[in-house]
Amino acid sequence: MFDLGKIFTAAISPLGLFFLSLPLGSLLIFCQRRRLAWWIMISTACWLLLWSIPAASIWLRQGLERQYPQRSASDYPVVDAIVVLGGGVQGGRAGWRIGPHLQLGADRAWFGAQLYRAGRAPWLILSGGNSTWSNADEPEASAMQAFEADLAVPATAVLLETQSRNTAENASYTKQLLTEHHFGKILLVTSAVHMPRALSLFRAQGIDAIPAPTDFDAVPRKGTLQNWLPDVAIYRVQQFGS
Secondary structure, rough: OOOOHHHHHHHHHHHHHHHHHHHHHHHHHHHHOHHHHHHHHHHHHHHHHHOOOHHHHHHHHHHHHHOOOOHHHHHOOOEEEEEEEEOOEOEEEOOOOOOOEOOOOHHHHHHHHEEEEEEEOOOOOOOOOOOOOOOOOOOOHHHHHHHHHOOOHHHHEEEEEEOOOOOHEEEEHHHHHHHHOOOOOOEEEEOOOOHHHHHHHHHHHOOOOOEEEEEEEEOOOOOOOHHOOOOOOOHHHHHOOO
C-alpha cells in the first residue's frame, strides 16, 4: 500500500515542485500561456536553488533543533520506556546487503542505547516498519534491534513496533504497545529537527512523552564560503515530513 503522506511531502518539497513545474510549464506553453509557464518554472528553480544553499537549510533546521536542547543521557528522568523512532537504519536485502545499514539519523538508535545503559528505563521500544519504497527485506525496527544488540542492549529489554510507515503511525502503533504493557511516561527519541512534529503527534495520542532529541545536524561549516555554495543541503530540508 502506498503511503500517500510521504508521496505528498515529496511532491511539495522544493525538488518535487521543480520537477512538477516542468510538465506543467510545457502544458502551459502548448496552451499559449508562455509568460505564466516561464514564471512558474523560473520561480520553482529559484526556490530549489535557495534550499540547496547550506546557509538557508541550516537556518531553517536550527529553528526546529533549538526548540528542545541537547542533553546527556544521564540528565533525563527515569521513565517506563524509551521509544526510538526509525529513520536511520535499514535492514539487509538478500543478495545485496547483510545486516543493518546505518544512514543519516542513525544517531537515534545510538542515543536510545545510551539512555538505556544510563538506566533511564528498563524497556526500549523500537518503532519503524517498511515504507512503500523501502530497500530492505525486514522492518526497520528489526534492523535497529540488531544494531542495538551491538550496543549492548539485550533483546529481553526490547519491544518492536514493525507496522508504521510514517510518524503518525509511529505514534498510533506505539500507543497500542504502551497500553498493552501498562507503560506510562516515556522518553521519545528522534532527530532534533524532527522532534517538534513527532512530539505533537505522540502527545495527540495521549502519550506522556518527554522529548529526548539527538542527531543535531544544523551546524554551520567552518569555511564561510562553503555555507553559500549549493550542494545536497536540500536533502535534509526534505526530511521534515518523514
